[in-house]
Amino acid sequence: MRVISGSKRGMNLETPEGLDTRPTSDRIKETLFNMIAPDIYDSYFLDLFAGSGQMGIEALSRGAREAIFVEKDKKAIAAIEHNLNKAKFLDVSKLYKEDVFGALHKLNGHSAFDIVFMDPPYNKSIEKQVLEALSSADFISDNTVIIVEASLETELDYVSSIGFCIIKEKLYKTNKHVFLKKA
Numbered sequence: 001m002r003v004i005s006g007s008k009r010g011m012n013l014e015t016p017e018g019l020d021t022r023p024t025s026d027r028i029k030e031t032l033f034n035m036i037a038p039d040i041y042d043s044y045f046l047d048l049f050a051g052s053g054q055m056g057i058e059a060l061s062r063g064a065r066e067a068i069f070v071e072k073d074k075k076a077i078a079a080i081e082h083n084l085n086k087a088k089f090l091d092v093s094k095l096y097k098e099d100v101f102g103a104l105h106k107l108n109g110h111s112a113f114d115i116v117f118m119d120p121p122y123n124k125s126i127e128k129q130v131l132e133a134l135s136s137a138d139f140i141s142d143n144t145v146i147i148v149e150a151s152l153e154t155e156l157d158y159v160s161s162i163g164f165c166i167i168k169e170k171l172y173k174t175n176k177h178v179f180l181k182k183a
Helices: 026-040 054-061 074-087 100-107 126-135
Strands: 044-048 066-070 093-096 113-118 140-151 164-171 175-182
Touching: 026 054, 026 113, 026 140, 026 164, 026 175, 044 054, 044 100, 054 066, 054 074, 054 113, 066 100, 074 093, 093 100, 100 126, 113 126, 126 140
Parallel strands: 044 066, 044 113, 066 093, 113 140
Antiparallel strands: 140 175, 164 175
């Protein structure tokens, strides 16, 4: 796994050992970042269920102003810390080493995020709980784009009932990215 583009292009990233995380493939990451490229520069990027931190690091490499990482797994936290240090992004990032819901509570009062990326464990309906929490968060503006990485089977037909609308969906062989904004 590597940084695809930007100031750290080609840099290899460490991934957590074991099967607890499933890093987004370089091909899917490149497709996603090509779609959001115009919105990255000078943005505030929130990486939930951050795993190795590759998505937030990619955003920083492409010129994001700040990336916030949220991860509770100890092996993943160690990988994120290693990768941020290697990339020299410690001054433009913050790592919350805790459950997503605790971190979201602590983020109230933060500047509005331009992009929120979440890659929760598949097929456990966690994204619904996170979206419910985000629907009332003061750091989610009308312009914030929330990207949910999910299995192809995951239905997000409930999002309008919690104040979001689907603006785009990109399907891959085994998963998908669903783009949401406030309705």
